[in-house]
Amino acid sequence: MASTNVIKRRLLVLGGSGYVGQAVCRAALQSSAFDVVRSLSRSGAPTSSSMGGLSRVEWAKGDVFDTPALSDVMSNDIDIVISVIGAFGSNEYMQRICGDATIDAVRVARDIGGKGRITAFGFVSSAQVYDGSLALCLPPAAPMYGYFQGKRRAEEELLKSFPNNHVILRPGFVYGARNVGGRTIPLQYVGGPIDYVGRNLGPISSLLQMVPFVGKELSSMVPVESVANAMIGSVRKVADGDNDGKGIIMDAEMIRSC
Numbered sequence: 091m092a093s094t095n096v097i098k099r100r101l102l103v104l105g106g107s108g109y110v111g112q113a114v115c116r117a118a119l120q121s122s123a124f125d126v127v128r129s130l131s132r133s134g135a136p137t138s139s140s141m142g143g144l145s146r147v148e149w150a151k152g153d154v155f156d157t158p159a160l161s162d163v164m165s166n167d168i169d170i171v172i173s174v175i176g177a178f179g180s181n182e183y184m185q186r187i188c189g190d191a192t193i194d195a196v197r198v199a200r201d202i203g204g205k206g207r208i209t210a211f212g213f214v215s216s217a218q219v220y221d222g223s224l225a226l227c228l229p230p231a232a233p234m235y236g237y238f239q240g241k242r243r244a245e246e247e248l249l250k251s252f253p254n255n256h257v258i259l260r261p262g263f264v265y266g267a268r269n270v271g272g273r274t275i276p277l278q279y280v281g282g283p284i285d286y287v288g289r290n291l292g293p294i295s296s297l298l299q300m301v302p303f304v305g306k307e308l309s310s311m312v313p314v315e316s317v318a319n320a321m322i323g324s325v326r327k328v329a330d331g332d333n334d335g336k337g338i339i340m341d342a343e344m345i346r347s348c
């Protein structure tokens with residue numbers, strides 16, 4: 091009788107208790123490809139009302155900037171790491187949470203990876219991070235400067251530290267049901283129609299897409315499940331060496347097709 095030897099992976103999701111993070115954890119569990127799905131965030135497990143289908147996640151509580159704690163939670167038995175850490179605030183704060191948090195985690199993972207442990211590192215970046223992007227030319231005092239520059243720096247570190255084992259997703263607005271303070275906000279009822287207008291109304295969509303910055307956002311909206319599935323599918327591919335030994339970078343169109 092033929093036996094199937096499927097290697098079960100062990101996943102750490104940094105920020106797994108957040109909106110995108112929960113979808114990533116759910117997609118990981120549904121894939122049945124993981125023995126362990128662990129999340130690290132300061133608050134630990136999300137509130138019970140948003141826990142649907144996530145009871146098998148190991149919820150660790152901690153700050154990603156606490157390097158010994160991060161090393162501990164990562165080095166225990168993990169072989170794939172995904173960072174979905176992020177926040178909005180002052181430019182300085184966003185440089186730290188949207189940039190430095192992932193940069194620190196990538197470096198910790200790289201040093202553990204030196205022993206052959208971490209086989210893939212995934213990161214959710216932004217649709218506005220690409221060569222020639224206007225968002226990356228904003229002056230330092232502009233709102234969102236820290237967000238985009240933080241994302242850009244995190245991408246650079248990931249490409250440097252995991253040249254063949256990175257997964258970078260660049261979605262625009264991510265829509266779906268979002269839990270805010272115990273209430274579910276159905277963002278899909280806003281994101282879905284705007285996404286449609288931005289991409290499916292022929293010349294009108296083409297005109298809108300030509301508006302600097304806004305056009306890119308309009309054409310880059312994606313459902314949260316697509317982001318999660320694209321991430322899980324891609325990290326598995328990279329970890330298994332099924333992508334010709336190369337990393338993966340996906341824009342919104344590629345994410346939607348997953």
Ligand SMILES: NC(=O)c1ccc[n+]([C@@H]2O[C@H](COP(=O)([O-])OP(=O)(O)OC[C@H]3O[C@@H](n4cnc5c(N)ncnc54)[C@H](OP(=O)(O)O)[C@@H]3O)[C@@H](O)[C@H]2O)c1
Nearest residue numbers: 105107108109110131132133153154174175176214263264
């Ligand atoms: N939502 C979108 O439309 C969208 C679009 C494009 C890209 N993205 C990117 O996708 C990622 C996730 O977005 P999201 O909407 O899911 O954000 P979110 O709901 O605010 O989730 C952020 C997660 O990061 C954790 N976190 C923040 N600071 C941390 C720290 N110092 N140590 C440990 N964990 C920390 C948060 O948990 P604690 O606060 O409990 O620590 C939370 O679990 C972000 O990087 C965002 O930029 C989102």
